[in-house]
Amino acid sequence: MTQTVKPVKTGLREVSRSVPRLEGVQKVTGAIEYIHHLRLPGMLYGKIVRSTVAHANIVSIDAAAARELPGVHAVITGEDVLKIVPSPYYGPAFHDQPVLAIGKVHHVGEPVAVVLATDPHVAEDGADLVVVEYDELEPVFDEVAAAQPGAPIVHEELKPAGTFADLKHLKGKKHTNIALDAMVRHGDIERGFAMADHVFEDTFKSGQVMHTPLEPFVSLAETRSGKELTIHTASQSPSFVRMEVARMLGWQENKVRVRAAFLGGGFGAKLYIKLEALVAVLALIVRRPVRIGLTMEEQFYTITKHGTTVRMKTGVKNDGTIVARQVMTWWNGGAFADIGPRVTQKSGFTAAGPYDIEHVSLDSVAVYTNLPPAGAFRGFGIPQLVWAYESQADIIARKLGMDPVEFRLKNVLRDGDEHATGTIMSNAKVVECVESVARMIGWDKPFDRGTGVIRRGRGIAVGLKASISPTTSVALVTVAADGSCTLAISTVDMGQGSDTAMAQVAAETLGIRTESINVVHSDTDVTPYDMATLGSRSTYHMGNAVRLAADDARNQLLALAATYLGVPAETCVCKDGVISTSEGKSMTFKELFVARFGMQAGNVVGTGSFEPPYAKPDMTTGQSKNVTPFWMIGATAVEITVDTETGRITVDKCVTAGDVGRAINPAIVERQLNGAAIMAIGSSISEVMIFENGQVVNASLADYKIPSFLDIPKHIQAELIQDPHPTAPYGAKGVGESGSFGPTPAIANALEDACGVRVREMPLLPERVLRAIREAAGTPLESE
Amino acid sequence: MADGRKTIRFTLNGRAVSADVAPHENLIEVLTRDFALHGARVSCAQGLCGCCTVSVDGVATSGCLFLAPFANGTTIETVESLAVGDRLDPIQTAFLENAAFQCGFCTPGFIMMTRELLDRIPDPSDDEIRHYLSGNLCRCAAYPEIVTAVRSAARERATTKA
Numbered sequence: 001m002t003q004t005v006k007p008v009k010t011g012l013r014e015v016s017r018s019v020p021r022l023e024g025v026q027k028v029t030g031a032i033e034y035i036h037h038l039r040l041p042g043m044l045y046g047k048i049v050r051s052t053v054a055h056a057n058i059v060s061i062d063a064a065a066a067r068e069l070p071g072v073h074a075v076i077t078g079e080d081v082l083k084i085v086p087s088p089y090y091g092p093a094f095h096d097q098p099v100l101a102i103g104k105v106h107h108v109g110e111p112v113a114v115v116l117a118t119d120p121h122v123a124e125d126g127a128d129l130v131v132v133e134y135d136e137l138e139p140v141f142d143e144v145a146a147a148q149p150g151a152p153i154v155h156e157e158l159k160p161a162g163t164f165a166d167l168k169h170l171k172g173k174k175h176t177n178i179a180l181d182a183m184v185r186h187g188d189i190e191r192g193f194a195m196a197d198h199v200f201e202d203t204f205k206s207g208q209v210m211h212t213p214l215e216p217f218v219s220l221a222e223t224r225s226g227k228e229l230t231i232h233t234a235s236q237s238p239s240f241v242r243m244e245v246a247r248m249l250g251w252q253e254n255k256v257r258v259r260a261a262f263l264g265g266g267f268g269a270k271l272y273i274k275l276e277a278l279v280a281v282l283a284l285i286v287r288r289p290v291r292i293g294l295t296m297e298e299q300f301y302t303i304t305k306h307g308t309t310v311r312m313k314t315g316v317k318n319d320g321t322i323v324a325r326q327v328m329t330w331w332n333g334g335a336f337a338d339i340g341p342r343v344t345q346k347s348g349f350t351a352a353g354p355y356d357i358e359h360v361s362l363d364s365v366a367v368y369t370n371l372p373p374a375g376a377f378r379g380f381g382i383p384q385l386v387w388a389y390e391s392q393a394d395i396i397a398r399k400l401g402m403d404p405v406e407f408r409l410k411n412v413l414r415d416g417d418e419h420a421t422g423t424i425m426s427n428a429k430v431v432e433c434v435e436s437v438a439r440m441i442g443w444d445k446p447f448d449r450g451t452g453v454i455r456r457g458r459g460i461a462v463g464l465k466a467s468i469s470p471t472t473s474v475a476l477v478t479v480a481a482d483g484s485c486t487l488a489i490s491t492v493d494m495g496q497g498s499d500t501a502m503a504q505v506a507a508e509t510l511g512i513r514t515e516s517i518n519v520v521h522s523d524t525d526v527t528p529y530d531m532a533t534l535g536s537r538s539t540y541h542m543g544n545a546v547r548l549a550a551d552d553a554r555n556q557l558l559a560l561a562a563t564y565l566g567v568p569a570e571t572c573v574c575k576d577g578v579i580s581t582s583e584g585k586s587m588t589f590k591e592l593f594v595a596r597f598g599m600q601a602g603n604v605v606g607t608g609s610f611e612p613p614y615a616k617p618d619m620t621t622g623q624s625k626n627v628t629p630f631w632m633i634g635a636t637a638v639e640i641t642v643d644t645e646t647g648r649i650t651v652d653k654c655v656t657a658g659d660v661g662r663a664i665n666p667a668i669v670e671r672q673l674n675g676a677a678i679m680a681i682g683s684s685i686s687e688v689m690i691f692e693n694g695q696v697v698n699a700s701l702a703d704y705k706i707p708s709f710l711d712i713p714k715h716i717q718a719e720l721i722q723d724p725h726p727t728a729p730y731g732a733k734g735v736g737e738s739g740s741f742g743p744t745p746a747i748a749n750a751l752e753d754a755c756g757v758r759v760r761e762m763p764l765l766p767e768r769v770l771r772a773i774r775e776a777a778g779t780p781l782e783s784e
Numbered sequence: 785m786a787d788g789r790k791t792i793r794f795t796l797n798g799r800a801v802s803a804d805v806a807p808h809e810n811l812i813e814v815l816t817r818d819f820a821l822h823g824a825r826v827s828c829a830q831g832l833c834g835c836c837t838v839s840v841d842g843v844a845t846s847g848c849l850f851l852a853p854f855a856n857g858t859t860i861e862t863v864e865s866l867a868v869g870d871r872l873d874p875i876q877t878a879f880l881e882n883a884a885f886q887c888g889f890c891t892p893g894f895i896m897m898t899r900e901l902l903d904r905i906p907d908p909s910d911d912e913i914r915h916y917l918s919g920n921l922c923r924c925a926a927y928p929e930i931v932t933a934v935r936s937a938a939r940e941r942a943t944t945k946a
Contacts, residue, residue, distance in 0.1 A: 020883065027888030028876040028895060030823020030863040036889075037822045121808060214827040214835055214889045214923050264825075264889030265923050296828045495887025495924045667883055671926060675886060678925035701832040701921070708921055709914040709930075716928050 014508040015730045018667035021500050022519065023262065023493070033261040035234045036215050036293065040222055043289035044073050046282060047123035049113040049130045050301065051105035054141070054370040054694030055152065056134035058103055058112070066115050066129040071122035074286055075130060077113045078102040081281050088281065090248050092240065092272045093167060094179060094337040095159045097373075099248075099277050105134070106154055106335035107370050108694040109301025114282060116290065139370035139694055143332035144309050146177045146369045153177060154335060154368035166619055167341060177368040179333060180341035182348045184362040184622030186420040192324025192359025196315025200396055204388040206744075206762040207688035208307040208332065210300050211377055212706050213494075215264020217302060219275035221282065222289035229280050230257045236270045236492050237532035238522040244273055245280050256280075259523040263494035267679070268376035269303050270494070271534055272339060300689060300699035305377035306343060307332040310351070310388035315359075320402050322411050324359040327351040329385065331374070333366045338375035341366045346466060346535075347381030349622050352420045353389035354430045354464040354633065355411040360420040362622070370694050379465070379740040380535050383680060386463030387762060390745030394459070395758065404460055404749065405438050412462070422623040425631070427733075429659040429721045433635035434462050436657035436719045437742075441637035450754070453645045456652075457754025462635035463741030466628035467734060468535035469614040474528035475545035477506055477553045477606040481597070483577045483589030485512060485553075488520040490530035491542045496736050497668040498538050502546050504664050505729050509550035511575040528607075536632060536734025539664065541610055543729035548608025556604045561587050564595050613727065630725050630733045633659035636677055636742025638713070640750040647770025649685050651747060653715040654678075661725040661733030669735050673718040676739030682707040684744040688763050792856035797821075797865035805852035812836050812847040814855070815862060823863035823892035834920030837893035838862050844900040863892035866899070874944065875899055878937035879930075886924030894920050898934050907938055 026032040063075035078100040081088045088099040101112045115126035140146040140154070157174050160167035167180060193199055219233040235241055238258040246253045263270060275292050282290040294302065308331055315324035329351055333340035348364025397407035412430040419425055437460060438444075450456040476488040487506050493499040503517040520527055530542060554574050561579035562569035564587060572579050580586035587595070593602055612629035639653040656677045663669040686705040690698045698704045705711070718739070724731020744762060752758050757772040774781050788807045793800065796819060803818045815821040815838070824847050827835040831846035838847045839861040866873035872880065875898050885891040894917060901908060901916040908916065913934045922930070 018883075020880065023888075024880050024883075024885075025872070027885055027891050028872065028879050029867055030821075030892040032888055034822075034825075034889065036825065037816065039817075121806070212923055213887075214833060214921065215825070215887070216827065263887060264827075265887045267923070296830070495885075497886070671883065671886060671924075671929065674928060675925040678927065679923070700830060701828045702830060706921060706923060707925065707927075709918045709927055712925065712927050714910075 012508055012730065014504045014514050015664050016662065016666065018665055019500055019504055019514045021497055022503060022515065023499060034215055034264050035218050035232050035261050036264060038220055038232055040220060040289035043220065043291050044116040044118060044286065045120040045123045046114045046116050046279070046290050046292040047127040048111045048292065049115065049127045049132065051101065051108055051110040051112055053105060053134050053136055054108050055137040055139035056105050057137065058101060058105060059133040059135050061113060062131040063113060066126040069122065069126045069129060071117050071119055072126045073116045073118065075113055075115050075126065076100065076282060076285060080285055084284055085248060085281060088248060089159065090244050090273045090277050091161060091337055092339050093161055093164060093341040095161050096155055097336040099281050107372050109372055110335065111278065114278065116282065116286060141369050141371055141691065141694060143307065143330040143367045143369060146367045147330055147365055151177060154370060166345060179337045179366040179368055180344045182345040182364045182622070183620065184349050184360060184420050186422065187359035189324055189326055189359045189361040193315045195323050197318045198399065199313065199315050200392060201313045202392050202395060202760060204310045204312065204391055204760050206308050206384050206387055208371065208374065209305045209683045209687045210689060210704065211267040211269035211303070212299065213265030213267060213269055216294045216296060216299055217270065217274050218293040219279045220289060220291040221279035223283050223287065226284055226287060228255045229283065231276050231280055232259055233276050234263050234270055235260050235276065236263065236266045236494060236534060237272060238492065238524055239490050239529045240272055240532055241276045242524045245277055248277060257523065257525045260492050261521055263492060266494035267378045268534060271376050271532055274302060296701060297699045300696045301372045303338065304334065304372055304374045304689065306340065306374040306381060306384065308384040310385065312388050312392050314392060314396065316396055316400070320400055320407050320410050322355055322357050325352045325357050326361045329364045331364065331366050331381065332369050332371060334369055334371040334373040336373040337366065338373050340374055343376065343381040346468060347385055349421050349617065349627065350382065350464060350466060351385045351389065354413050354462055356413045356417045357420065362420065371691065376534055378676060378679060379737045382463055382465045382737065383740050383744055386461060386741045387744040390461035390463065391748050391760065394749040394752065405434060405443055408434055408462060421617060421627040423625065423627040427723060427725045428464065428631040428633055429723055430462060430464065430633050432721045433633045433657040433659055436721060437635045437637035437655050440655035440717055440719060441639060441653060443637070447639065450641065453643060455642045455644055455754040456640065457642070457750040458637065458639050459746040459749030459753055460637040461742035461745040461749065462633065465632040465737060465741065467540060467630050467632065468537050469612050469629055471531035471537060471541060472609065472611045473530045473542040473545040474609045475542060475549040476528055477549040479553055479557065479589060479604040481590065481593040481600040481602055484516060485510060486518045486520060487546065488527045489542055489546065490522040490527045491538045492522055492533040494533065496672060497665060498533065500668065501539060501664045502542060505543050505546045506550040508730065509547050510554050512577055536736040539732050539734045540630060540728050541612060543732055544610040545608040547729045548610060549606045552608060553604050553606025556606065557589065557592060560592050560596055564592065629727060632734060632738050634738030634741040636746045638743065638746045638750050640747060640754060642751060642754045642769065644755055644773050647766035647773060649747065649751065649764055649769060651681055651713045654681065654713040654743065655717045656739045656742065657719045657721055658735050658738035659721045659723065659733065660735045661728050662722050662731035663720050664730065664732045666720060669720055670718045672736050673739035674716050676737060677743050678707050678712050680740040680743035681712065683763060684747045685764050686711065790853060792853060794855045794857060795859040797861055807851070807853055809852040810848050811838065811850040811852050811855055814852045815847070821862050821864050825889060827889070834893040834897060835890050837896040837920065839896060839900070844897050863895055874940040875937040878933040878940060882929050882933040882936060884929040884933035885926050890920060890922045894930060898937065902938055902941055906942065908934070
């Protein structure tokens, strides 16, 4: 397990240094704060009664037996919620999700009632006693079937939130499950196919998977007057929780305080509203603090990664030039839209891949079904698309007799090329990422191809992602009278190391040491607005805001020093808590405060606010002059072993390259790349939610296998491609998802390299692989 | 639910303690509620992820499956017992220095399991490390760094003993 981090000479002191995580000691001693551990005086534990059917009208809810159970404080249903909230629906894209089911359930596991008790075990027992009678409706589970006319309808009427312009036309629409149709039109697709010497058509499917954060979802709410609320929550988006709960209640935002601590993993699961609206309403109804923490099983019914069907048609010339690509993607959004429509659009416009293609036509639809909701999942839809276009890249290269690396390098987008959205590519190191992984895996060198029933193969893949825009981040830097510095941001550290990285940006700007900075965690009464911690956006967006805030604080300190030292501010330098002039005069921060406030007192407060450059794409063509503030590029190459008697795949080597702009903290960035790659290996070879009538039959770590020590490659390596981005803070781009792009198709490509079979459905479970091998050998297994 | 509650006495991180527990409560609930120890955490609640690993009479145990009444008369150690004041245990230092964690939720479990591994196999091979720690899951996938940290802790322990 070797590691490759190239040292870069930067002239920087804090940025580019692998500073150990600021909270590291607290993590190894177990003392770190998670909301998981929070208990409030007098609080009640809530246990959710969940729907047992996928699609039904609720006939009755009988809670009498539960209410009579000694120790049960209350049983709350949708009717109780309606008494205090006239329209108790929430969601970032559609107001489609009820706090508790009202009249109808849309998926197995949908919250129908909550039992509250001072003892969590009593609440659990009480939940078992609530009897719900359903009148079942026909469900629909498959995303393609649900998009057809005549399919069972999940929501009678579409209710877009109004936040996103491209959803407004769906308001009030009936008889459809399509929650967004996004498109890109570039060139003339029919002419493109007419020019092609070969046309390839394939359909790729991927199953629904779950984030599996080890700290399960948990939220608490408390109120003192019934006219304000404090919500403590393991959330990646405290600012959104505040706005959305306030909107739903018809309150001013400043009446809702939302705070988060460190998260025990997030990966996109803990975004938008999960349990927050429910605990808020419960606290308002019972006027006691309420805590709801989920079990691992319940997490499977809360939020997932979209299952997808991708139909891809590609035209190529004999020399391997891709001339046309048409892609239709169906995203299985489950019963509630969550952020699915944004996944559909933001990822959808990259479905042609990191390739320079003259004629492109892309369609992407978000589809409601009666499965548990799908939302953001590390990669925000990109891994499902890379899986399709990079699988097909190898199918094409193989047919044309070209080397897969050569085929990619012939077609990749280079800086200055026009992307299918019309945006001119810049600072996107696609070539370098492909070449890096090819070099690390030894693409040109022979390797052990196995013998007998054991076969070995190699595969490679590269993907690109646009950043989430337009979004806002605001930061606050406060310097105290002793010169110490506090950074207040709503970015949530869920393990990606944002506290440390943001402190490094502030420290570099202020000329102080990272380790001396205190980072205040999200508390919407204290920390300013941030859109959310998602989509690898924090380093770039919040990083820019932090840099601006630190600049502001430094400039104020320099101005003060200039006054007292009697020199122009431009001639002063700020380093290690001392401001000095070229003539050798100097003042410490502390001395400045004494001079300014008459004693050691007061603050200097710096603020920074950042919104990236961005041009909204045209709704009918998807064209935009500037569709993203920066591109993320990630490539992966793998070497695998296939046991052709069992179909089991072992990933032996996995090498990943990411275009990171500049790594603020190289050690953490490298771990993000490898961590994302290992997570993607899980959804490539072992993880998938298995459904029967909408019920997840493997909702347990016993049957849903996330990678353990025995499942990960023995050789793991990451290379950081560093090319400082001009609009990024110290050149640093987001990187948390880049490692997740390539592994899935790389493994599928390696499978074909090893034993000549092409599987078009993920994950590559042993049975699926074995069936493909036996099919190819002319000795197929009996059907399921 | 008050029925069946009983007082148990056990040794916790070197101190004699007692607690009133219900028959269905697990050890982690009691450590969290009565002793404010938060290092061992319930995640999967099925003994499959290792986040709740504590030492019971010297054996690394999934605390989420260990009923609290059975703790009566035992000696229990949690991750909080390792550091002496500000001085970290060599295993903690090794995890820290090798950045062998991201979100940190699974980390105390890994550290407790590593302690048992090194007590039993002072100089483990990489395969022995992977196998011994295979019952502990890390969703952030700091696995490569954990192997490095365990090797480093083993070396440090050998040096200290020599």
